[in-house]
Amino acid sequence: MTIKDRQQDIVEEFEIYDDWMDKYSYLIELSKDLPIINEKDRKEENLINGCQSKVWLDAKFTDGKISFSADSDAIITKGIVALLIRVLSESTPQEIIDADLHFIDKIGLKENLSPTRSNGLLSMIKQMKLYAIAFKSKE
Amino acid sequence: MTIKDRQQDIVEEFEIYDDWMDKYSYLIELSKDLPIINEKDRKEENLINGCQSKVWLDAKFTDGKISFSADSDAIITKGIVALLIRVLSESTPQEIIDADLHFIDKIGLKENLSPTRSNGLLSMIKQMKLYAIAFKSKE
Amino acid sequence: MDFDIKKIRSDFPILSHTVYGKPLIYFDNAATTQKPECVINIISEFYKNYNSNVHRGVHLLSAKCTEANENARKTIQKFINANSSKEIIFTHGTTDSINLIATSFGDKFINKDDEIIVSELEHHSNIVPWQLLCERKQAKIKVLPFNEKGELIVDKLKNLISKKTKLITLNQVSNSLGTINPIKKIIEIAHSNNIPVMIDGAQAIQHQKVDVKKLDCDFYVFSGHKIYAPTGTGVLYGKEKWLEQMPPYQGGGDMIDVVTFKKTTYNELPFKFEAGTPNYIGNIALGKALDYVSSIGISNIAKHEKELLEYGTQKLSEIENLIIYGNAKNKTSVISFLINGIHPYDTGMVLDKLGVAVRTGNHCTQPVMDHYKIPGTVRASFAFYNTIEEIDVLYEGLLKVVKMFN
Amino acid sequence: MDFDIKKIRSDFPILSHTVYGKPLIYFDNAATTQKPECVINIISEFYKNYNSNVHRGVHLLSAKCTEANENARKTIQKFINANSSKEIIFTHGTTDSINLIATSFGDKFINKDDEIIVSELEHHSNIVPWQLLCERKQAKIKVLPFNEKGELIVDKLKNLISKKTKLITLNQVSNSLGTINPIKKIIEIAHSNNIPVMIDGAQAIQHQKVDVKKLDCDFYVFSGHKIYAPTGTGVLYGKEKWLEQMPPYQGGGDMIDVVTFKKTTYNELPFKFEAGTPNYIGNIALGKALDYVSSIGISNIAKHEKELLEYGTQKLSEIENLIIYGNAKNKTSVISFLINGIHPYDTGMVLDKLGVAVRTGNHCTQPVMDHYKIPGTVRASFAFYNTIEEIDVLYEGLLKVVKMFN
Ligand SMILES: Cc1ncc(COP(=O)(O)O)c(C=O)c1O
C-alpha cells in the first residue's frame, strides 16, 4: 500500500462519522493502536514540546524503510499521532519526503494541525520528514 | 480699578469682534503695549519654556503692589501675555492670589490657555500666582 | 443600581455569537476580557473624527486628542485614587509596566547581592523581568511560598526579609488559582522594614475596588485588555517620590526636554516615562472602559462574580475525580481544575466544540504548576457578564468529557 | 491602476470633516496618518466577533486571533521582502523598536569605548536610546553631518568609521526636512567595514517601496500609525543572525520556554522578543493597512506625492521671505519652512483657524534646528490623499499670515 492508499483508507473510515463527537471517539480508539515508543527512547531528543501537549517520537531505519514509534500525553493528540504513523511508517525515506498529507484536512481535523493549537503535531510532522532526509543521506 | 473691572473692560473691547481674524489682529495690536522685560532680566530663571513658544516674565514688588514685565517670541502669545499683565499688574499679592481669570474664556481665546497647546501661558499664570504668594510672605 | 444581566450582556456584541453553531460561552476572561460596545465605538469615533498625534500640536485635532488622552489619565487616577495624574504612566500592558519598573527602579536601587522577594504565585511577567535584572546586577530573588490551598504563607515573609531586601513584588490576585493575596498586610510588613512593594494588579483591578492610597503600595500595574479595554494599553502607577528618582526607561520623542548630541535632559512626570507616540486612541478607550465599569459599579460586579464562583465551585465539585487547584478563602471568579487522568488539552478541545472557551496549560505560572506537580490545568474564569446557565453548560460538557475519556 | 483621488479620499472618513466650519485640510501626515475605513472596520469586526487572547489557546476564538496575528506578520514580511517571518518582531512603534535594539544589541555587542555613528538628521527617538546606551556602556556617539540643503555628507563617513565602530544608525527619510538618505550606499560602505546598519524607516515605508533584502540593512524599524494603521503598533525587522544572538529585551509571558526560579530559557524567534500579551488587534489592523497600501500601489502613491511636493514647493516659493528648510535632491512630500520674522506658532495658529493642520516646532529633531540656528519650523507633510487644491488653500492662508504679522 502506498502512502496515498493509506490516506484514502483513513478518509473512507472517517466518512461514516459526520459528528465531531464520533470522530473524537474514533480517534480515542485509534490512539490505542499507536506503536508506543520504548521507555528507553523517551529521552530529551525525542521529545517534541508543544505548549499544550507533548509528543515523543522515535524512528528506526531497517531494510530501506523507516518505522516510527511515538506517544503523547493527550489522547486526542495521540490519536492523530497514530494516524500519522499509520500513514508514514514502513515507507522509504523518499516516499516520506514526497508525502502530501492531505487526509488530516479531509477528515476534518485540520484545526489540530494548526500552528495556533501548539500541540506538537506540526513539529512532529517536520521531525518525521527530517528523519527521512537524514536516513536518505545514509542510504 | 479692580482685577474684575479690568477683565470686564477687556471683554467689552473684544465684543465688537466676532471674527477670530479680527480678534487675532487686535491681539497683535495689544502685543505692542506689553511692558517689555528688561534685557538684563531675560535670564534663565525668568524663562518659561512652552514647547511651542517662549515666555519671559519678571515681577517687581513696590508699595504693596506687584508689577509684571514680560515678553514672548510668538506674537499671539505676546498679545495674551499683554492682556494677562494688564489685568494682574499693579495689584496686591492677595488680589492676584484670589484672581479668577474668566476673561480669556469670555473673549474666546480659551484654547490658547489649554495645556495641549503648550505655549507657556498656563505656566506663566502659575508663575504669576507664585510670585504673589512669595511677595505676600514678605509683606 | 440593579444588576440587569440581560442589559449587561447586550452591551457586549460578541456575547450573542455562536461557535460551531453553539452559543459562545466565554470563560477565558482571565486571559482577556470582551469589550463593551461603547469602548469599540469610541475607537471608531476617534479615528473617524479626531485622530491626530498628541502633544505639541497647534491644530484643533491634535488638541482634541491630547485633551482626551490626558482626561483618560485623570479617569485612571480617580479610578485607583492616586494622588496626582503625574503618578499615572501609560504603558502597553502589565508586562511592559513591570519591565519598566525592573529596569528603571532596578538600575537605580538594586545592587550586587541585594535581594528581591517574589511570591511563588506569580505570572511569568512578574518573574522573568526580575531574573533578567538580577542577572545584570548579580542580585538575588527570594521566593515567598504558598500552601496547598494556594494561599501565600505570609508568616514566612519575616524570615525572608533581610537588610538586603530592596523590593517585594507580588500580584494582588493569582491568575492561575484566583487567590486574593493579603497585600495590605504584606505592604505593612514591608514598610515597617522600609521596603517598597510592587503590586501586579492584572487580575485584581477588574474584580474589586482598588485604592492605591489606602493600600499604600509603591507601584501598582495592570493591563487595559483585562479590564474591557483594547489590547496594547496598560498602566503603571508609582508614588511620585519613586518616579521622580527613577531614570528614564525608553528614550525618544516626548520624554525629553532638550536634546543635543552633548547633553539631553528629560521631561517632567509622567512624560519622562512615555517615549514615542503613545497609543493615544487605546488610552482614550481605556478611559472609556473604566467609565463603563464605574457605571456598572465595581461592587455589583464583585457580588455577581462571587455568586458565579460559588455556584461554579459547588457544581464542578459534584464531578467525580475533579480536583480544583486553588481553594483559598479569598478568591476571585477563577476555577482551575483537572479531572483525574484526563489531559487538560483533551478537556479543552472537547469543551471548545461545545462552545465553551476555557484556557488550558500552565497559564504562564510554571512555578505554581511545579508546586502541585502537574503540567497544567483547565481554567474557567468568569466575568460579570457570565451567567449561572453558562456554568451549567460547562458542567454538562465536563460530564461528556468524563464519558469520552474514561 | 488609475489613481482615483476622489475614491481614495472617500476611503478615509475623517477627510470629509470640517473644523471651525471649514473643510479639514490635514497636512500633518508626518506626525500621524489618517486611517482608511477598512482599517477602522477590522478593529471593530475583531472586537465584535473574534476577540480572544492569542497563543496557546485551545478554543476557536483564540485560534482565530492567533492565526490573524500571524498572518499579519506574514503580510509585513512580504511587504518589506524579509526572508522569514521570524525576522518580523511586533513592537509598539518606532521608538519601542529602537529601544529594543539599543538595549538588546547594545548589551551584547557594545562595550566601553566602542563607537556608534548617528546622523545629524535623526529624530530624538534615534538619538536618546543610543545616548542612554552609551552612558551605561561608556561608549561614544559620532555624528554624520548634513549640508545646507539637508543632505548627509556621505564622504565624511569614511573619516568617522574606525575599528571601534559597532553600528551605524540613521533614518531613511528625515521627518523634519524630508531628505531621502542614500542608505543603500551607506550600508555598502558600512558592510565593507563589517559594520551593521540600523535604518529608521518611520518616514519612508509609507512613501516608497522598501526591500530589506535588496537594501541588505541589518535592522529596519517603523511605526504602524504612520502607515495608516492604529496607534500602539510597530515593527522591528532584524536579520535572523543578529536576532538569534541578541538577548531578550523584556521578560514575561510568551517569550519564555521554561520558567523556574532557578533557570529560565527563552522561546524561539520571533516570540523571544514579544513579552506579554501583544497588541494583536492592532497588529491585525496593521496587516490590513499594508494590504490597503498595496491595493493602491506604493508607486502610485509615490507618484502622486511627488506631484504634491513639486507643486507645493513651487507655490510656497512664490511667497516673499519664505524659506524652505531642506532642499535635498531626493525628498519625500514634506515642506518645512519659515516666513521671515514670523514665529511658527503664530503661523500654525492662524492656519489652524483656516482648517489647515500643520505641525510647528522642532519636530523632535532639535539637532537639525540647531544646525540651522532656528527654534523650529512650520511643517506641511502630504499624504497620497491630499490634493493640489488643498495646497492652494495653504498658500492663501500663508498670504493671510504674512499680511497679519508683517
Ligand atoms: C524619523 C522618525 N523616527 C522615529 C519616530 C518616532 O516614531 P513613534 O513616535 O511612532 O515611536 C518618528 C515619528 O515622529 C520619526 O519621524
Ligand SMILES: Cc1ncc(COP(=O)(O)O)c(C=O)c1O
Ligand atoms: C497576574 C498577571 N500578571 C501579568 C500578566 C501579564 O499581562 P499582559 O500579558 O497583559 O502584559 C497577566 C496576564 O495574563 C496576569 O494574569
